[in-house]
Amino acid sequence: MRGKLGDGFHYVSFGVGTGHKDGLIVEHLLERNPGMVYLPVDMSSEMLRLGTQESTHRVRLPGHRVVPVQVDFAIPQNLTELRGLVHRLVGDEPVLYSLLGNTLANFDDDGGLLANLTALARPQDRFLLEVASTDAVSDELAQEAVEEYARSRAYREFVTSALLHNTDLTINTDAVRFRGAVEGDRALRVKVIYQNQTGGDIQMMLPDRTRVPFPDGDTIRLYLTRKYLRKAQEEMVRAAGMRKVAATHSDFSAPRSAQGFGMDLLLLAPGEAPTPPAEPGTRTRADEIWES
Ligand SMILES: C[S@@+](CC[C@H](N)C(=O)[O-])C[C@H]1O[C@@H](n2cnc3c(N)ncnc32)[C@H](O)[C@@H]1O
Numbered sequence: 001m002r003g004k005l006g007d008g009f010h011y012v013s014f015g016v017g018t019g020h021k022d023g024l025i026v027e028h029l030l031e032r033n034p035g036m037v038y039l040p041v042d043m044s045s046e047m048l049r050l051g052t053q054e055s056t057h058r059v060r061l062p063g064h065r066v067v068p069v070q071v072d073f074a075i076p077q078n079l080t081e082l083r084g085l086v087h088r089l090v091g092d093e094p095v096l097y098s099l100l101g102n103t104l105a106n107f108d109d110d111g112g113l114l115a116n117l118t119a120l121a122r123p124q125d126r127f128l129l130e131v132a133s134t135d136a137v138s139d140e141l142a143q144e145a146v147e148e149y150a151r152s153r154a155y156r157e158f159v160t161s162a163l164l165h166n167t168d169l170t171i172n173t174d175a176v177r178f179r180g181a182v183e184g185d186r187a188l189r190v191k192v193i194y195q196n197q198t199g200g201d202i203q204m205m206l207p208d209r210t211r212v213p214f215p216d217g218d219t220i221r222l223y224l225t226r227k228y229l230r231k232a233q234e235e236m237v238r239a240a241g242m243r244k245v246a247a248t249h250s251d252f253s254a255p256r257s258a259q260g261f262g263m264d265l266l267l268l269a270p271g272e273a274p275t276p277p278a279e280p281g282t283r284t285r286a287d288e289i290w291e292s
Contacts, residue, residue, distance in 0.1 A: 001246050010095045012082075012120075014097065016041070016042045017051055019055035023055040025096070042069075043070060076116055096127075098127070106223065110236065115241070119240075122270065123270055127267075130266075133228055137183075145180055146179070149225070167204040174197075185229065189225075189226050191223070193222060195217065201215045243270075243272055246266075250262055
C-alpha cells in the first residue's frame, strides 16, 4: 500500500480519533515530504486535541504545519470551505485524504458522505478508506456482528459516552441494546440504542438546561455501524466517481469473531477504473451506438 503512494503528499484526515493511525501515516508522508502540511479534521474538540497530540508527538512537524480543523464533515458547506483552505495551503501539490476506522459505516447515507468527501480529491490526490467487511450476509451473521460489539464492556462505555457528557442521565450500560439486521444485499447493520429501563418516565437535561422527556421503554439511537460486502464497497466507490488503486484485507484476529469478518483498506483515486478490453468478437455498447 505504501509503495503505491508517491512522494510529496500533504495529509487531511477525516476523523482523527485517538490519532494512532494518523501517527503512522504522518511519519511515512513526512519522510517523503519534509514540507508537508497535516490537517486533522474532527468535530470533537477533545478528539482533535488528544488525537493530534498522539499523531504528531513522534515526528518533527513544526506547529505552523499542523492545522487542526474542528468541523462536522457531514455538512457539505463545511467541505466547500475546507477545500478552499486546503488548496490555499498546498497549491497544486498532492494531498492524501483519509477516512479510517470504519467511520463511513456510522452514517445513514454512507454512499452520499463518501461522494461528498472524495469530491475534494483532484487528479493528483488520493483517498485512503478503511471499512469493515464481511464475506456474506445472513441473519445469523448479523447476530454474530451484534455479539462482537455487545460482549465488549469498553464498547458499551464508548457508545454511551455522548449521553454521559450531554445529558444528566445516570447511565446503566445494561440498558444498551444492539439490533442486528441484513441491509439489502450490501451489508450487515448493527444499531445501538439506549432504552429507558427504569420502570418510569424520566426527564433528562441537555447542556443548554432544556429538559427532554424520556418515557419508560423509549429508546435513543446511540450508534450505527455496518460490515460491508465487497461488491457494496465497490459500488459506493464507483458511484463516488473514484477507482481503486490498491487494497489490503486483514481478517479480524479478535477471538470468537465470525469467519469472514475483517477490515479492508482501499487506496482510491478520482476517475473510473479502466474497463478491461473486450474479448474479440464481443459486442460492446460502443459497437451498438456505432451501428444504430
Ligand atoms: C470511528 S472514529 C475513527 C478514528 C480514527 N480515524 C481511527 O481509525 O482510529 C471516528 C472519528 O471521527 C469523528 N467524527 C465522526 N463523525 C464526524 C463528523 N460528522 N464530523 C467530524 N468528525 C466526525 C469522531 O469524533 C471520531 O474521532
